[in-house]
Amino acid sequence: MPWPANISVQPGSIPITADFAISVSGAGAKDPRVTFAVDQIWPRLARQTGQFIRPHLLPTSEGATLTIVVEQRDHKPPQRLGDDERYSLEAADGRVRIAADYPLGALRGIETFLQAVQQNTNATGSTNAASPGFAISNLQIHDEPRFSWRGLSLDVSRHFIPAEEVKRTIDGLAAVKLNVLHWHLSDDQGFRVESKRYPRLQQYGSNGQYYTQAEIRDVIAYARDHGVRIVPEFDMPGHATSWMPAYPMLAARTGSFQIAPGFGILSDLMDPAKESTYRFLNNFVGEMAKLFPDEYFHIGGDEVAPRQWNENPRIQAFMKKHHITDAKALQVYFNQRLLKIVEKHGKRMEGWDEVLQPDLPKSVIIQSWRGQESLWQAAREGYKGILSAGYYLDLMRPASYHYEIDPLVLPPERKALLERQNKPIPAPLTPEEQKNILGGEAAMWEELADAENLDAKLWPRLAAIAERFWSPQSVTDLNSMYARLAPVNRWLEWLGLTQRSNLELMRQRLAGSMDYAVLDRFASILEPVKGYSRGAGRYQTNTPLNRLVDSIPPESNAARQFRDAVEAYLAQPAAQRNSDQLREHLTRWAEDAREVRPILQTNSLLTENLPAADAVAILCQTGTEALLSLDAATAGANPRDSAWKQRSTAAVQDASTRKGDLLIQIAPGIAKLVDAVTPAQ
């Protein structure tokens, strides 16, 4: 994962043993990225296989298990948009061979190789049963990405993410062949970069939580070694409160400022009507343009609440004088000035949807949080853009949801809505226009997450999104995706990612001295509420994120598998239905809900979850009754009347609503079961 553009698997496999050796050749072999990636193969294979695999680099391909050929040295740093990432991987006749024209391709191929090393199984004829251990199947892969911009936008302002965790995230990005980390470095809640020119920015704007320039450089070098570009974002003129405690003169209002303790679209804006604002930004952007080598520079530009501009007489006078008709036009003016500054310092500008206004030069890249229509509109006008709408990981949607979003396809629900509203359906982009869609970026906003559970918010869902960006458009099968997502998720853990282990620690912390295994089982069918319904407005940046909702994954595998099993059950002819397995699940979950009650009752941080336990008990009871009534063997003996159906439908409906910040995700499956019961009489 991501699934390669072309792959064919042959019978047989190649064992990967302790004497595993590598040879690297070609003009690109000395590229530092290749050297770094090759150096990582041994320890990563050692961890993946538990064998004492130690560096064994051969000058020629003689005797090597893995041959890596990199034809050309290519591109100097920094890595650029569109750099060639193609590679081929062949495993046959006891040898593995990765070939790439350029270093980046070698990096991508190495990840594919490592992911393909799996345990030998005894059962299938195609693997070597006599050699217990690990192997790679004989196969041929020719691979290249569908999109050239495949990123993650990471908010480190609302809750700070230390450099160590950012590097760990880069490990994950590279593993699933993402190539951009869009670093959202400033927002209302914190300014996270050391400025030497304006050190008060971090002193007054970060509560001490910021990256030094040395750390930034270290992260950039780390990313480069992993074939990942770092695109910095400094959000302006809104989402900029954290600049103002140090530099109130940047603000559109007077008075004193503090870093925002809460979340939302705040009212403070930069002042676009003062020359001093642009002088400041010119110096600041100049400094940051040197610090961040990437050719792109993201200026944010989203969610400007215009009140302060509209209510400031000086700004109004400025607008009048310059024939600027409204706040929107004033932001256009601000962006035009900013664009000149950004370009003066040798960068291309990138911004969110809102920066797309008449007269915007075509060189600016549009990042769309609004959706395909907005993005396509820009593409038709000749702008290049990337899609982020539909890929917001903070909204706690399942992997399948994100996986089905395609930058080049209008989501079916959206299409249906437009049809219902008799609105025109946008035509698909022409092949020429499609070239303006560079790719997409997942986004992780940190209002309700922090470094402790970041990994669990990102992984494994981000791997599914990575496949959307890399693999051919035709790779869309959800069952295949989920079947591959689980092992990829485990594979990512060998990189040190903590999506599972940190949540376990958090649940242990919650359980305190009590039995956390019970809490784990109880939590396994729960999910956080979706979208914005948890209500970041109820939180401040220092509100502890140490509740049950913070310590469970966005998606419950157990609940999803139960829902699938219910559908399979109901799809069977009535005479063949056997619900033993489904009922066993329900029995266990009911038991968990019963056993977890004393823990929830005693534990001050868990008491709020008692209604969830009660609802689970009701759901399991109702589901069991429905199944006995639907089962071939017991249907006759367990008739349900319409009063039961009415009562049960209401009970399931109630249990399906949020319990605190939690959803019980077996509820939809149980609703289907109740619905399928035909009442007697």
Added chain:
Amino acid sequence: MPWPANISVQPGSIPITADFAISVSGAGAKDPRVTFAVDQIWPRLARQTGQFIRPHLLPTSEGATLTIVVEQRDHKPPQRLGDDERYSLEAADGRVRIAADYPLGALRGIETFLQAVQQNTNATGSTNAASPGFAISNLQIHDEPRFSWRGLSLDVSRHFIPAEEVKRTIDGLAAVKLNVLHWHLSDDQGFRVESKRYPRLQQYGSNGQYYTQAEIRDVIAYARDHGVRIVPEFDMPGHATSWMPAYPMLAARTGSFQIAPGFGILSDLMDPAKESTYRFLNNFVGEMAKLFPDEYFHIGGDEVAPRQWNENPRIQAFMKKHHITDAKALQVYFNQRLLKIVEKHGKRMEGWDEVLQPDLPKSVIIQSWRGQESLWQAAREGYKGILSAGYYLDLMRPASYHYEIDPLVLPPERKALLERQNKPIPAPLTPEEQKNILGGEAAMWEELADAENLDAKLWPRLAAIAERFWSPQSVTDLNSMYARLAPVNRWLEWLGLTQRSNLELMRQRLAGSMDYAVLDRFASILEPVKGYSRGAGRYQTNTPLNRLVDSIPPESNAARQFRDAVEAYLAQPAAQRNSDQLREHLTRWAEDAREVRPILQTNSLLTENLPAADAVAILCQTGTEALLSLDAATAGANPRDSAWKQRSTAAVQDASTRKGDLLIQIAPGIAKLVDAVTPAQ
């Protein structure tokens, strides 16, 4: 844990919230160890509580939640044996206060404080139900260690343990108030330290796996900040094969040498009959004495197989000339020479039991792997010593086993054996002689462990041993120990220790694409075989340690709890016996054994464990039958005849034997149940 020397708990508690603050005062407040420990309190509390606790240091105690008073600056580095570690901890009236005469005491007190911060529960009257979160109970502690030398001997030769893991181990040592890391740096399988004077030592003796001197210094500084001494050991004249590939002239035989790939008491020895040996050692010890600041220097001295000395005519001639009667005496000669070298470079010498020979100066410290009798003998002769026998963590014994070993008490089985053999029972040491017992050291030998599962071999058992070394001799209750060990084990995980998480990863790796939850449950009642019975002789240093036996803890909590529950059940009057819970366990384990079978069958690394699954099935079946026959409600309906008893006894006996390298630890409990059944007729 370790349980304090004096503690009293009062009703009420003090909430630990995000505005937690600290003040530090006293002449010792500026000690770098105190500064370091205080700096760690905030992030550790943040992790332990999930609250955004950020540094908040107050110049005075005004408003502080925690006041730390350190009276004196004391001891300069290096920390010395016997440095004062006393402290008091008081929590009352909304304030916490740690007081210590010296910095080390403050470090110990801070660990106690952190361990005492626990989740507020709702149920007990003594905690604040209205404030969900974390708190410390009102209490008073006056604490000091029983022994001054409380260590871990860590073998990094047989499998290398990288510096990062050594530092993580030091985190754990400090947390449970151990104060010595005895670093076993050279052995037959690897020489692990960079020598600048003799760089070929590490070049030819380590396969590239060694610590640079910079790393060594870094680890020493880290240990010092944690109040832990680092005592280096270079094992001589045996266990020294890894010196010889580089310097064959050190050896008692001629020919070529390689690092030992296997384990055991090997035949290669240093040559004590050559002056050049002592010149070399003088230079080497001189270099290492500078690198390692501790006052003690461990020269090993154990397990000398004398054949090479006995068979070498030159050495025999040397012995004759110097009136050295046998190999033992030759080792005495070698040790005397080595002692002079060690002392010349300003160090005190330490060695294993074997170095204790007539004429050994009283300044040498004896580390006893042989047991109390050997140690006491030395103490009676005026030598100072520490006990390691009984604390070997590589032998996979339960925490209770180690916990019951006391340096000042002859183990009951040993006493019984001596009685049976009509041998004299050694008298207890007099109070004066007891002073010669400095403490003890757990030992972790790495033949069958490596960095991946090191933590699981150490923790939590090492915490129980730490309690033995620190707490009063009277603290011996096993139930209390186990009840406290579980939460301490979880608490240690917040330091980054991986005893649980890494084993989980290893079992996931084993499961491959299959359901690892089933494998986890199956493994939960298994333990590795005990003592030396796994047979390190069957292994080489590069044999993968990636099997099921490598990925389970030394002690199964589930199995221990089952055995306890069986005893409680059998202790009840027959008319009141109810085995519902016991049978539920057996039913689940039987189910796990059934469900895990297809995984074991398919998986090349797990197939060897099929007999264990079969044995679990038999045990659960037999246990259930026995219980139904013993239960008050069903006894009459489930009579067992003597044929059943005979058959079942044999079956349980067979299931109790090792299955591969595994033991099924519910077997003893089930044997008791079968034994309790009175056959009908």
